Amino acid sequence: MNQLDKELLRIKNKVEEMWDLVDFQLQSGRDALVNPNEDLTRKIIKSGKKVNAYDIKIDRMCENIFALFNPVAVDLRWVLSILKINSNLERIGDSGESIAHMLKEASLPIEPTLLQESRVLEMYDATTAMLQNVRQAFLEENTDLARQVIKQDKILNKIHAKTDKMLMNYFQSHPDNIAQSLKVSGIIKKLERIGDHTTNIAEEIVFYVDAKVVKHKQKKKKKDKGEE
Incomplete structure (x- = not known):
């Protein structure tokens, strides 16, 4: 293993450590x-x-790769993707916080009817499954799984789209529980x-493994259908 490969492995290990925190x-x-x-909420x-510290550390490690090794081809795509994956993990951590x-x-506790009708637990389960699957795709460089993750996002979008009507x-029916419902929203x-x-992470995996850009393609398809 040459020095560049060793440094890339160090970065990958740091990303996995950061991912552990975000999963938590x-x-x-x-x-x-x-x-x-x-x-538990205090620990979160x-x-x-710690997530923010990893974000800064990984960015600096990637910058050192550019400065010292001048990576090309798949190594260059990998480092570019890691920078974006790192940024998205940090933002996921911010949302969790x-x-x-x-x-x-x-x-x-959240009032049972609100918990059920909001489908917030269903969203949690779908989000957790997406993050677990994209992590597996990252570790295995599995672009088929990464593309499945991109499709899974539709479930969250459908639930989110119905949130306003559900809340109204x-x-x-529960005018005394507006505060709690706003938190759930x-x-x-x-x-x-x-x-x-x-x-976004799934799209970066496809980019560095297959050298294909899939970002915005779904939006373009929807736009084209609307123009027909």
Whole structure:
């Protein structure tokens, strides 16, 4: 293994360590929503600083690769993709931390009808599955799995699109619980954004493995259909 390969492996290991923290934030957020736990929410918020530290560290390691090794071809694509994957992981961590703050401010537990009708747990499960699958795709350089993750994002978008109507109906039947429903709405929006960032990671995997750009293609297809 030459020196460049050793440095690339070091970066990959750091990304995996950062990913462990982000996975913890997301899964623990769901656990804290179902089983209120102030200690757990504090741990989620505290881990946000560690995620940010990894973000800075990985960026600097990638910059050193450019400065010292002048990578080309697949190595260049990999480092460029890592920079974007790192950024998206950091933003997922930010969303996980924001959700923890919302849980601290909400009067838990969430009212059962709101929990069911909002489908927030379904969103959590879909988001967690996407993040696990894209991590597997990253480790295995599996672009077929990465493309499946991109398709999975549709589930989150459909639930998110119905949130406003659901909340209006809930407000009418539960006017005394508006504060809690607004927190749930905020959590849903953050989960939808996590889905977007996970999709971005999947697109970067396809880019560096297959040398293909899939970003914005879905939007273009929708636009073309609308013009027909």
